[in-house]
Amino acid sequence: MIKRVLKHTFTLLNVDHVNLGPKWNYKNVISPYFRLYYIDAGAGEISDISTKLNLEPGFLYMIPSFTLCNLSCQNQLSQFFIQFFEESSDGISLFEYNRSVFKVKATKVDILNIARLLEINPGRGINRSDNPRIYEKNIFYKEYQGLNNQQNMATFTETHGILLQLVSRFLTPAIFEHKEASHIPVKILNAISYIQLNLHQELSVANLAEKANQHADYFSRLFKQYTGERPLKYIHEKRIERAQYLMVTTQMTYAEIASQTGFENIFYFSKIFKKITGMSPGNYKKQIDFVSF
Template sequence: MIKRALKHTFTLLNVDHVKLGSKWNYKNVISPYFRIYYIDGGAGEIWDSSARIKLEPGFLYIIPSFTLCNLVCPHYLSQYFVQFFEESSDNISLFEKNRSILRVKAAEIDILNFARLLEINPGRGINRSDNPRVYEKNIFYNEYRELNNRQSMSTFTETHGILLQLVSRFLTAETFKHKDAGQVPVKILNAISYIQLNLQHDLSVTNLAKRANLHTDYFSRLFHQHTGERPVKYIHEKRIERAQYLMVTTQMTFSEIAAQTGFENIFYFSKIFKKITGMSPGNYKKQMDQASF
């Protein structure tokens, strides 16, 4: 018998129904968590480097983690939203190859699912203050973890099931461009997993090629062929993604984050961070203070 197991799990952060105005206007937002919106009134826009998408009633939208986007509401927007973290057995995101905003027509079950999420997870909104700077991030994230820990097994399981259902709406052949993992050599898959699990350690291309028992040049070409990126660029992107997560969920200093993500010093960390995100670590943290909550 062939068994197929889910490698990805999703953990609730926030869920709410909100009515927004012109103050909902943020540029260059990059979050370490996923967002799904269901629009039930008004209009807005979100866009990334590849497309500009209207937010309009009757549609679902997903913004995968670490997807650079802009959010704007000209006048009025009514939306259900859910924010959640992703974990996977191999530390590779389900949306690794789909870091872009996706949109699908909402079905009745989607509306029911949002209503049910709100019903079984009361008090999980983010409307605690008009000033986002009042939050200490580690307190905020410890609070959401504690809320999840206090859920009954029934509620925890149902919440995860609903999140899986909502995510599944974007995994159709028409919407989701998924590359069959079976086409990727095992040695490259192992290298990707090793990178994700060892970001704080030495990840030179020479060492990665040696682990795969391949010549360095051949390993680099093979890696690029199956990931679309050279190993060094890929490693830098994963390290910066991890740094973004730590900046949002902890109170670690930039020097501590640089060490935790494998950069030899804060100056090199800042250089690569700005090269990938387009902003300095300080500006990124300031932006997240203003936009995330």
């Protein structure tokens, strides 16, 4: 019997139905969680650096975590939205090579799944109060974690199952680029996992190459061949992704976040953060407050 292990799990953050207008207009949005939309009326648009999609009724859309995108609505848009976090056993996202916005035709099962997700997870919307202070993000994330912990086993399992089904709709060969782990050298996979688990430690190409028992130049070329990026750039991107997550889920200062993500000081952290995201840490924090809460 061949066993195939599921390495990726998804936990619910928000689910709700909303009616949006022209105020729903945000540029250069980056979130540490996934966004999934089902449009039932109206029109809008989402885009990333290479793809632009019209939001139209009858379709599902997904934006993977840490995907830079734009969101807009000119007149009116009615949407079901689901926001959720991903966890993986090796720290590598299922969408590591698919940081793009996706669109698929919704099926009857999709619509029933979204309705069921709402039914078994009441009160998981964003706009439950007119007082914005209630949505101070650190309190909000603690609340989300608490709600998930309070779910009984049946609801927790069904919620996870529905999220898996919805994510699976975007994994078809036609739209999903899948790189089999078996095709990637073990030494490169080990290096990727080591990076993910040690972002707070000192990481260098020389150190990674030594662990792989390879010359630094050869290791760097091989790493780029299978990941698409040089090791240093990859390390910086993963550190900034972790920083983004910490910025919206903790009360850490920028200096503390810089230390937790392996940067020697806050100035270098800010420089790399802006280089990768296109905005300063402060502006990113403001954007998350406006878009999500």
